[in-house]
Amino acid sequence: MKIFVTRRLPDSVMARARGMGAELHDSDTALNDTDRAALLRDYDAVVCTLGDRFSADMFAGDPRCRLIANFGVGYNHIDADAAQAAGITVTNTPGVLTDATADLAMALMLMALRRAGEGERMVRADAWPGWTPTQMLGQTVTGRTLGIVGMGRIGQAMARRAHHGFGMQILYYNRSAKDLNFPAQRLDTVEDLAAQADVVAIHAPGGADTRHLFGAAAIAAMKPTGVLINTSRGDVVDEGALIEALESGAIYAAGLDVYEAEPAVPARLRALDNAVLLPHLGSATLEVREAMGNMALDNVEAFVAGRQVPNPV
Numbered sequence: 001m002k003i004f005v006t007r008r009l010p011d012s013v014m015a016r017a018r019g020m021g022a023e024l025h026d027s028d029t030a031l032n033d034t035d036r037a038a039l040l041r042d043y044d045a046v047v048c049t050l051g052d053r054f055s056a057d058m059f060a061g062d063p064r065c066r067l068i069a070n071f072g073v074g075y076n077h078i079d080a081d082a083a084q085a086a087g088i089t090v091t092n093t094p095g096v097l098t099d100a101t102a103d104l105a106m107a108l109m110l111m112a113l114r115r116a117g118e119g120e121r122m123v124r125a126d127a128w129p130g131w132t133p134t135q136m137l138g139q140t141v142t143g144r145t146l147g148i149v150g151m152g153r154i155g156q157a158m159a160r161r162a163h164h165g166f167g168m169q170i171l172y173y174n175r176s177a178k179d180l181n182f183p184a185q186r187l188d189t190v191e192d193l194a195a196q197a198d199v200v201a202i203h204a205p206g207g208a209d210t211r212h213l214f215g216a217a218a219i220a221a222m223k224p225t226g227v228l229i230n231t232s233r234g235d236v237v238d239e240g241a242l243i244e245a246l247e248s249g250a251i252y253a254a255g256l257d258v259y260e261a262e263p264a265v266p267a268r269l270r271a272l273d274n275a276v277l278l279p280h281l282g283s284a285t286l287e288v289r290e291a292m293g294n295m296a297l298d299n300v301e302a303f304v305a306g307r308q309v310p311n312p313v
């Protein structure tokens, strides 16, 4: 068996991978499309991650590969239907990064409402003129209304934190109604949710089905005091429309961990004081990245042993 790991994973995960009895290769730099297509021809299994595009054309011919184990829950970079048609199983790492990502979404919400990024920049620039009763006033977090777009695992984890920890009311938009253990009202359109929520948090999977789901109309429907948080995928939000709304003051602020063309973050967005911008840190803790790596390897191990893989998408 020949296995390729496209990006070096945490040490403990790489050590386990090396002990699996397969021929293992890895790379610590991002591969291009041609390199990745070659992996499908030359390896039995590929462990890949965010940014590793596997488009339909790459599955042409008769690839040797039978497993693509994605390190990450989101797999919008892989054409899973084309993979399946080529006889390749795709797996992902659901569950283990739910809490970490919800924690980061809360951090972005708190920072955006309380102007924490702006304040930190002021102190670092040695530009704090001193305390006054009206300096840098933000918005109270407790008791506001949070609208969740995509009430899956991470959406629910954020809603629970916001409801139990901050007394927030929860609205949500989701294809199907969810059986939830906290009070939440489901709305029929993202525009309704945008109009009623104080904070909108995006937790949709990304890719063709959800591209610009939160588009110009939804952004226009937000309150002037509204805040948009996105820790899922950049393409779920119309980034151009969002930048215009932030620039004109049509909405209050945004807290973003993801962008439409990562790692490129538009200069207009970077220039805005009312945007909190992070570099895709949702699952970035050592424990979580180890858990994600081990979950990806559980799938590889099952595949090598001829057993059913535990996490097919």
Ligand code: 8YV
Binding pocket: 049, 050, 071, 072, 073, 074, 075, 097, 232, 280, 281, 282, 283, 284
């Ligand atoms: C990762 C993520 O940082 O799992 C996902 O879908 O977006 C993040 O947890 C990244 O995708 C690495 O795979």
